[in-house]
Amino acid sequence: MRNQDRASRLLGLSLLVFVVGIGDTSVWFPFSVTQGLPELTTATLTASGYLTDAKSVTETERTRVATERDAFRRFARLVESISVSEDTHTGPLVFAGGGDSGTEHLCTVRNAYRETVMNVPHFEDEYDENLRESLTLEFDDHLATALLDGQQFSPLLKNTVLVQATAARESREKLLDGIDDELTSLENARKRLREHDRAVERAMKPRRQLRTRSVPTLREYDAILREDEDRCEQLLADRQHEIHRENRSYSRSSKPALQQYLYDALDVTYPVLATVTERIQDIRGQRRLIRETMTNQR
Structure with missing residues (x-):
């Protein structure tokens, strides 16, 4: 995430397509999943650390983006306060005279830019750019050249700087909306997984040793797990819908999706989907074990 350029960080986050399995069909996502465990246990039915890591990096990124937004707001106010003579050149951005x-x-x-945009706490770690590089990436090469090599601060140049600073601020406000939606989605997924955990734990805690159970009881266990599998598949479908909704306003195909931008440094790009997919694979492994146990008892 730290080494992505400005455009990738702030604009054009692409739509995603996922294949969600129903019933006993397979569930496929672009990451590995754990296999079913050799014995029935609810210990694996807790949300993985993916969600904890995802929440942590998302909250950190939200703080950084909000800080950058505020820095551009302060920069624009400082530029607005700089007076220019109305009789200066009003043509294209100029470099001579003044x-x-x-x-x-x-x-x-330039000093205002250094004291605001380049003075955010994470600037060196995340960007490590000099003034020309930062101005070029945030605005464009022409404006950066006018500010660094020019001789005149004309009304046109001032207005151009204000327009570009406002655009940089607004792009971060738009990104913050997406990050806030992602945080809400993460928390909702965590709550739903915890509810599933509690339900399965209550139903199966007294009944851990499968080999000693009757076939009717084993069928009851399988039904409990099937209900949890159905709930997990619904969570997968809901999360797919949320990802599409979050990324719909960032639809330039050449740019990363919001989750790719946020979770680039994590082991998985889609932590909720990875967590729920592991859960489904675990449940299916446990259900196979129950069916094998029933077969052996007949």
Whole structure:
């Protein structure tokens, strides 16, 4: 996540397509899943650390994006306060003329950028850019050149800086909306998985040794697990819908999806889907063990 460029971080997050298995059909996602365990236990029916890690990195990224948004807001206010003479050149962004006051104003703009955008706590760790690189990536090469190499801070240049700073702030506000939706989705998934855990634990805690159980009792266990499997598959479908909804407004196909952007440094790109898929695979392994036990008792 740290080494992605600005455009990938802030714009064009692509839609995703997932294959969700129903009933006894397979569930496929682009990551490995654990196999069914050799004996029936509810210890594996707890949400994996994927969700904890996902929440942590998402909250950290939200703080950073909000800090950057506020920095661009402060930068724009500082630029707005810089006066320009109305009789200066109003044509294309210019580099000559303007005298001492023009270069002084440009220096003021550059200092304002350093003190706001480049002064956020995570700037060095996440970007490690010099002034020219940062201005070019946040705005464009032409504006960066005008601010660094020009001689005049014209009304046109001032307005262009304000427009670009506002766009940078708004892009982060848009990203924050997506991050907030993702945090809500993570918490909802965690709650639903905990509810599943409690339900299965209550039903199966007194009945751990399968070989000593009758066939009717084993059928009852299988029915409990089948209900949990159905609930997990519904959670997968709901999460798929949420991912599509979260990414629909970031639909440029050349850019990463929101989850890819957030979870690039984690072991899995889609932590909720990975967690629930592991759960389903575990349940199916346990159900196979129950059916084998019933077969052996006949």
